[in-house]
Amino acid sequence: MPDTYGVVILGSGTTAFAAARQVAANGIKVLMIEQSHLGGTCVNWGCVPSKTLIDKAELYFAARRGSDWGLNLQAGEPDAKILMQLKKQAVETVRKDHYHHELENNPNIDVKHGHGRFISRREIQVGAEIIPFEKALIAVGGTPRIIPLPGLDQSRYLTSYSALHLNDFPESILMIGGGVIALEMGQMFARFGTQVIILERNDRLLGEFDLRLTAQFAEILRREGIQIMTEVEIERVEARPEGVCLYSTVKGAPVGLCAERLMLAVGTSPATDGIGLDKAGITVDAAGFIETDSGMQTNTVNIWAAGDCTGPPLIAPAGAREALVAVENMLNPDARRTIDHTFSPMAVFVDPEFATVGLTTDQARLKGIDVEEAYIDLEQVPKAHVMGRLEGGVLLCCEKPSGRIIGCQILAPRAADIIHEVTLAVRFGLTVSDLTTTVHVYPSLSDGVRMAARELCQRLNLPIV
Structure with a gap:
């Protein structure tokens, strides 16, 4: 290995690899x-394994849904062992083909395994070795957020990581949270x-989504047998031989619930514990996320940060884009590249x-823009009638009077x-006339x-031909 690297990166996930x-x-x-x-979180514990199982759950459900169309398919019990093995194969294949393969063919990228931590603004320690650097990128990602609840540590609770490594699907689960991870899982x-209860x-x-859309989806979940409780304040958790019980108030009334397993799906925390941010003089916000400017530079001038460790939007492609912006600014200070996540799409894979x-x-x-929306x-x-899938909608917003x-x-x-x-339309300033005349x-469904x-166009009297 060289005595000094031009750039040292903490992490090897989507963000880190884009930068490297x-x-x-x-x-x-x-x-x-x-x-x-x-490969980091996305490949090993997040996007790839979760979406593999979500996709197979959709196939399994579609077999039963087909009976409404005269397709009398019989869906037997799912085989968790086979599903988990297929999930493992998907993870290992992506890790090998997209990460190990690139390392083998790129002589300018090295990897050192171990826990890295800053010991100064220009040195990182890994085990007994001290590695000097000129510039560094922190791309350590995030971890499932754990909230302090009395009795939680004794309850064998699940997170979005551990839930993907079960040998069997539980009979019942209490899901704390009503955001992206809670709904997908x-x-x-x-x-x-x-049997799922969402709290x-x-x-x-x-x-973050319009009520006209979320209300429809909540009804879809209820029809699939999922119980949804809102305005829940959790007081404590109690482990039982047969599972776990949770005590809370729901809309002010005391409620006790029991299930085989309990899962936390309450967001993401930065994976920055123990990496020596204080030694590097790097500041963080109230939630512990690394603070950067719009060019992804921290307050320490030779260190940048990107991806989930810097906070929202907490999606892998956005982290990769942040990494490219950071690298451009590292290598070419006059570039002054910035990132605006207004142009970053996101999806919930339900x-x-x-x-x-x-x-x-x-x-x-709130930004002072005069806006018109169509739903x-x-x-x-x-196409929705062709598919027999009528629930949902499209909400499009434009500036007035330009469209x-x-x-x-x-x-x-x-x-x-x-x-x-629409992402291209937003990024490049297209109008509703541009979309209408395309x-x-x-x-x-794109129609x-x-x-x-x-x-x-009709409301704003803009061209439609």
Whole structure:
């Protein structure tokens, strides 16, 4: 290994690899320091394993749903051992093909295994070895947030990590949280036969999405047998031989619930414990996330940070983009690259899917933007009738009077794919006329975006031909 690396990166996940690849492409030696598996959270404990099981749960559920269309498919009991083995194979394949393979073929990237921590603003210690560096990127990601609850430590609780490594699906589970992870995992467990109760502190699920969409999805979950409780204040947890009991108030009334397992799905904490941020002089916010400027530089001038350890949006592709911005600014200080996550789409991989990009109507108005919105129920889209999937909708927002598209939210099958059309529109300042006059495939769910754009054109008296 070289005496000094041009760039040292803490982590080896999606964010870290994006940075290392870019540094190496500039002919500079880069070192990644990883204390666990290559690929980080997304590959090993997050996106890849969870979406593998979510996809199989959707297939399993679709077999039963087909009976409404005269498709008399018989769905037997799911085999958890086979499913978990397939999930493991998916993780190992992605790790090998997308990470190990690249390392073998890129002489400018080195990896050192072990726990890395700053001991100064220009040195990192790994075990007994001290590694000097010119510039560093912190890309250590996040970990499941654990909330302090009396009795929790004795309850064998699950997180989004450990829940993906069970040998069997539990008979019942109490899911604390009503956000992305809770809904993705809760629906997946329910479709594999687990009795699921979702416990949300606020008055509704997925507070970042429009109520017209979330209310429909809550009803979908209830029809699938999932119980949803909102305005829940949890008081304590009690381990029992047969499982766990949770004591709380729901809308002010005392409620006790028991299940085989309890899962925490209450967000993400930065994985920065023990990496010596104080030794490097790096500041963090009240939640412990590393503070950076819009160019991903920390308050220590030769250290940058990117990905989940810096806070929202907490999605892997956004972290990768942050890493590229950071590297460009490291290697070319005059570049002054910045990132604006208004242009970063995100999705919730439930069924049907949620997706969003840009500003909501309320966010736009807070910024002083005069805004108009159109909402199209999915049942107005012909493809929804072809599929027999009528729940959902498209919410499109534009600036008045120009019609410039500023945001969109979708609840529909494959919403995570559909949203990219609007992402390009938001990023490049396209108008509702641009979308309306673009020919869309028919029948397609994407046509719902065109229909919403056409409605906005009519309201604002903008061209539709």
